[in-house]
Amino acid sequence: MQKKYTRKLSSTERIYLINGEMNPPFANQFFFEGTGSFNIEKWKAAVREASEANPGSRLILRGFLNRCRWVDSGLTPEVVEADGSSWSGVDLNNAPFLQKQLSTTDGRSSEVLLLHGETLRVFFRTHHAIMDGRGTFTWIEDIFRVLNDKKPRGSSSAITEQELARSYQKQGRTPPSHQFISPTGKAAQGVTGICWRRYKTKGPIKNLLPKVAVLLAREAWRHSPGPVRFAIPVDLRFRQEKLRSTGNLTNLIYFDVTENTTYEDLVKNMEEQIANKNDGMLYWADEVVRFIPLAMVRRSLRNEVQIKHDMGLYRNTAILSNMGLIDLRYFSGGGFNATAFCGIPPAVEYLPFFMGLAGYNDTVELVVSMPRALATDGRLEKAMEGIIGGLDSFTG
Numbered sequence: 001m002q003k004k005y006t007r008k009l010s011s012t013e014r015i016y017l018i019n020g021e022m023n024p025p026f027a028n029q030f031f032f033e034g035t036g037s038f039n040i041e042k043w044k045a046a047v048r049e050a051s052e053a054n055p056g057s058r059l060i061l062r063g064f065l066n067r068c069r070w071v072d073s074g075l076t077p078e079v080v081e082a083d084g085s086s087w088s089g090v091d092l093n094n095a096p097f098l099q100k101q102l103s104t105t106d107g108r109s110s111e112v113l114l115l116h117g118e119t120l121r122v123f124f125r126t127h128h129a130i131m132d133g134r135g136t137f138t139w140i141e142d143i144f145r146v147l148n149d150k151k152p153r154g155s156s157s158a159i160t161e162q163e164l165a166r167s168y169q170k171q172g173r174t175p176p177s178h179q180f181i182s183p184t185g186k187a188a189q190g191v192t193g194i195c196w197r198r199y200k201t202k203g204p205i206k207n208l209l210p211k212v213a214v215l216l217a218r219e220a221w222r223h224s225p226g227p228v229r230f231a232i233p234v235d236l237r238f239r240q241e242k243l244r245s246t247g248n249l250t251n252l253i254y255f256d257v258t259e260n261t262t263y264e265d266l267v268k269n270m271e272e273q274i275a276n277k278n279d280g281m282l283y284w285a286d287e288v289v290r291f292i293p294l295a296m297v298r299r300s301l302r303n304e305v306q307i308k309h310d311m312g313l314y315r316n317t318a319i320l321s322n323m324g325l326i327d328l329r330y331f332s333g334g335g336f337n338a339t340a341f342c343g344i345p346p347a348v349e350y351l352p353f354f355m356g357l358a359g360y361n362d363t364v365e366l367v368v369s370m371p372r373a374l375a376t377d378g379r380l381e382k383a384m385e386g387i388i389g390g391l392d393s394f395t396g
Contacts, residue, residue, distance in 0.1 A: 004055075005071075011287065018294060020104070022301060025102055026346045027125045028131055033342070034122075035339065046146035047112050047143055049152060050139060054138060057131070065290070066291050079111070079112045082114070104127055104130065109127045109130045111123075132247070132249060133233075138246050142154065144332070160249075164240060165280035165282055166282070168277055178313055180227050180315070182352035183317060185379060188374075188376040194348070200365055201363075201366070210263040214263050215390040232252060237249055253274070263394065308350050319354045320357070323357065325359045342365050346369065
């Protein structure tokens with residue numbers, strides 16, 4: 001008999017649990033747009049088989065403090081049909097189906113959403129406490145493999161990001177003081193919650209992420225002078241051969257931007273950090289937080305929101321994540337033919353800006369999630385006009 005899948009709740013995942021309470025759904029949300037129709041029974045069968053092969057898609061939380069563990073619930077993620085005919089596909093307006101909170105306590109921590117309308121859309125939603133973006137894509141890829149009569153590749157690794165990082169990097173790091181300005185200025189008083197917005201431009205664009213970083217720094221300085229730092233998620237799976245996991249195996253590298261920084265500087269900086277294995281550096285708090293009750297973590301993060309907004313200074317200026325080029329040929333099946341792809345970054349109110357980047361064919365998608373208090377009065381739209389317009393100014 002096969003042993004039931006289980007793994008430790010990592011320190012990062014403890015924070016993500018609280019983020020899910022503070023700013024639900026705090027989920028990885030990827031969707032494909034396309035044409036055709038939905039064969040609902042075929043979709044349900046594919047999700048069932050792919051989830052059996054990737055039990056990290058159906059986890060439930062058990063235990064207390066540092067003994068908390070994820071355990072396979074055995075419950076197949078739901079496949080839900082909904083009317084998306086009145087949704088634009090560019091923000092949260094008219095999208096109540098995206099407000100649904102995924103649960104980590106009843107085994108319904110993932111779902112597939114099939115949206116009907118003039119444009120068909122397939123959403124894959126996973127609570128960020130159980131998966132990262134690459135982990136979610138591992139599950140998505142297997143669903144489409146089954147839809148196309150192929151066997152799922154599956155995943156069974158129970159390693160955490162802390163364990164993986166320590167396997168190749170023993171050096172730690174100390175965080176700087178929270179002194180970094182936001183890309184859109186000071187927070188509006190009395191405004192709460194999260195918003196997101198989708199933008200497109202023509203691609204492909206070489207060195208997209210560092211170019212966006214330089215442009216976003218310029219937008220930040222339009223509001224006030226101050227230090228600018230970006231956090232860049234790095235998928236750690238490449239550090240262990242043949243590692244397949246749906247878990248949270250992402251850590252951050254950082255770079256500072258000054259008025260003299262070029263995107264070429266940032267390309268070199270990122271290459272050097274990866275070569276030096278900075279992606280495996282952990283903070284001392286990564287270990288300590290495992291022993292802190294969730295109620296204390298929750299109280300600390302709730303207090304941080306107002307403190308950061310009042311000061312106008314944050315942990316980082318923004319998180320920038322690049323999914324790279326998506327080959328849409330592999331994401332059709334079950335009556336659906338993909339023509340576009342988009343990912344919505346999970347956001348919290350104590351971080352000012354999270355941009356997800358992705359490309360397909362001749363299109364680049366830029367999606368921003370952020371606190372509503374920092375997006376008022378058209379500030380987000382103005383910043384993105386500067387970024388998209390500025391991308392055309394680069395020669396390389």
